[in-house]
Amino acid sequence: MFVQVARNAQVTVKPGSRGAGYRYINLHCTTAESMAASEENMEKKERLCPAVFQYGPASVRDLEPGKKKKWCTCGLSKKQPWCDGKHKGTGFKSLKWVVPEKPQSVYSICLCKHTKNPPFCDGTHTNLPALVEQAQASCPLKGEHQTACPKLCTQCGWVPDF
Structure with missing residues (x-):
C-alpha cells in the first residue's frame, strides 16, 4: 500500500478490513526513507487476538x-x-x-x-x-x-x- 503525505505530516491509518481487533498505527513521515519504513510497518500489521466470549x-x-x-x-x-x-x-x-x-x-x-x-x-x-x-x-x-x-x-x- 502506498500513502502519499506532505512533509512532517501525521497520518492515522487503519490497516485491515473494517477494524475489528486492529490497532491504529500513527505514521510520522518526514523523508522518503521514513515513509518507506512506515509503509513496511503497515504491511506487517499487528493483529490483536480477542477473547472468545461464545462460539456462536x-x-x-x-x-x-x-x-x-x-x-x-x-x-x-x-x-x-x-x-x-x-x-x-x-x-x-x-x-x-x-x-x-x-x-x-x-x-x-x-x-x-x-x-x-x-x-x-x-x-x-x-x-x-x-x-x-x-x-x-x-x-x-x-x-x-x-x-x-x-x-x-x-x-x-x-x-x-x-
Missing part, C-alpha cells in the same frame, strides 16, 4: 433504527454483544455501529469476535475452537500469562478466570 452469535431483536451502538471487539464485556469499557488498557477499541433505518427483526451479532464482517456473525466461530486452542498453546507469553496479561493476552486471547 447473539440473536438481537428490537433495535431502534438510527440508534448508535458500540460492539465489543475484545470479548471481555459483560454486556455482550455491546461494549461496557472492559477493553481499556488492552489496545482494543469498540466498533461504532448505527442500526440501519430499515431494521431487520433479528440481527445475528458476532460473539466470537473473529468475524470478518463486524458486528455481524459470518460463521467464523464454526472452525475457531481448534485455532484458539492452538494459538494459546503456542503463545510466546504463555509462561507469563498470570503476570504479563492480567486482563487479556492480546497475542492469543487468553483471559484469567474466564
Whole structure:
C-alpha cells in the first residue's frame, strides 16, 4: 500500500478490513526513507487476538433504527454483544455501529469476535475452537500469562478466570 503525505505530516491509518481487533498505527513521515519504513510497518500489521466470549452469535431483536451502538471487539464485556469499557488498557477499541433505518427483526451479532464482517456473525466461530486452542498453546507469553496479561493476552486471547 502506498500513502502519499506532505512533509512532517501525521497520518492515522487503519490497516485491515473494517477494524475489528486492529490497532491504529500513527505514521510520522518526514523523508522518503521514513515513509518507506512506515509503509513496511503497515504491511506487517499487528493483529490483536480477542477473547472468545461464545462460539456462536447473539440473536438481537428490537433495535431502534438510527440508534448508535458500540460492539465489543475484545470479548471481555459483560454486556455482550455491546461494549461496557472492559477493553481499556488492552489496545482494543469498540466498533461504532448505527442500526440501519430499515431494521431487520433479528440481527445475528458476532460473539466470537473473529468475524470478518463486524458486528455481524459470518460463521467464523464454526472452525475457531481448534485455532484458539492452538494459538494459546503456542503463545510466546504463555509462561507469563498470570503476570504479563492480567486482563487479556492480546497475542492469543487468553483471559484469567474466564
